[in-house]
Amino acid sequence: MTYDIQPLWLTFKLASVTTAILFTIAVPFAWWLAKTQIRFKPVVETLVSMPLVLPPSVLGFYLLLAFSPEHWFGKWLDKELGIRLAFSFEGLVIASVIFSFPFIVHPVQAAFQNLPKSLTDAAKILGKSNLQIFFRVLLPNIKPALISGTVLAFAHTVGEFGVVMMIGGNLPNETRVASIAIYDEVEALHYATANFYSGVLFLSSFVILMIVYLVNRKAQK
């Protein structure tokens, strides 16, 4: 019996692209959030954390509305840029980035806040620019948080179902990721296939999380 590994491949592609984008935006964002003193900081923090408590279908629903060519945003995207995000891989990526955002922002922000302020002061005194301080002093000293944040965001994207269901649908090679495929196969009573996808996800998630714990244990020593 052969299995279509396309959904698995799509899942890992989605998770990789999402994680790469998240890493580039969420880490600087967490840095900003850690040191900012603006008045509406609690509002920003709440918004970032919303995906933790909202049912994924809520987020998916609103994104579906926004991406729909009927809506002004979707219409603008379609007309000006020729992009249709609903039921597309790109749409999934955007949704996943929003959905997994807190998983990387939280640990990284906490790590930035726990670094002694004197490290930044010392580097400033030594004539280093903010960028040099960020890359050579701050980032290297929050490595465990970076690793766990990144891996959690990756794993969380792999495990996503509700959002994908709402805005991705079930298009083979485009939006039919493993979690959707499992649901689909079970509905069609193809238990063997569902079992195969599930097993792969189970094992890979186990391995990924295990690596995080091992790395963090080593970093703490």
Place this chain on the structure above:
Amino acid sequence: MIEALVNKKLIGSNGSFQLAVELKIAEGEFVALFGPSGVGKTTLLRCLAGLEQADQANIRFNGTIWVDTALRINVEPQLRRVGYMFQDYALFPNMTVRGNVEFALRKGGNKQRINELVELMDLGELQHQKPETLSGGQKQRVALARALASEPSLLLLDEPFSALDAEIRGRLHHEVLRLQRSLGITTIIVSHNVGEVYKLAKQVFMMEAGHIVQQGSPADVFSAGQTIGKFRFTGEILALEPMDVLYSLTVLVGNQIVKVVAMPDEALSLSVGDAVMLVSKAFNPMILKLE
């Protein structure tokens, strides 16, 4: 030459107070800011370094304006070229000892200087270790080497020796003094240790509640012009025992336990746990040189 005028509202443990300081320090001098904690010594140091903004200030270093709040001038700490030793040393945990010192090197800086400093501060054996494996005294030496590696024109030391035991502190005093003299860097140390200030500084600014209340040489400031021919020690009574017609008194002075004799009328008013001052003639004591 530093000329500084700094005004800043500070929040202390007993409510807010005003830091209002005016001071002048000649080039190459070693001065101390002395006073109890929470009077604004560290804040003043941080304002000089540019790590903190004063409400109103005018700071000039060798004629260059560093801060002038009226003209909205505020030179960034990166451009002031000061060396700063932090209370917690602020060594970068991700870098080795050598890496920490090298990080201080500015563009076009002298790489040879790193080797010299590593040698000078006796860090050769430790240079490939990470800061977390070092003892307090070792970290302190790394911090000093790093502060000097950037070739500062002003060295600021924020209670650098407070966490060290007496012996190491003594050795480091010696090293700091030697380095300061040979390099001729203007140096300001924050301290609340009289002995330290006496040993290191040529001039003391004594601070209380945000103001400089006295300034001058340590001898002038601490004895306040009244040299006395007596030793005074404060201590705590640990034991009080009758001994024939007299009383034996065991007193803790600093870390030393001293046994003295008290007259019965003196002893009557004393009890264990009392804080006492012991006064004794200082005429012709034994003087032993310490190495």
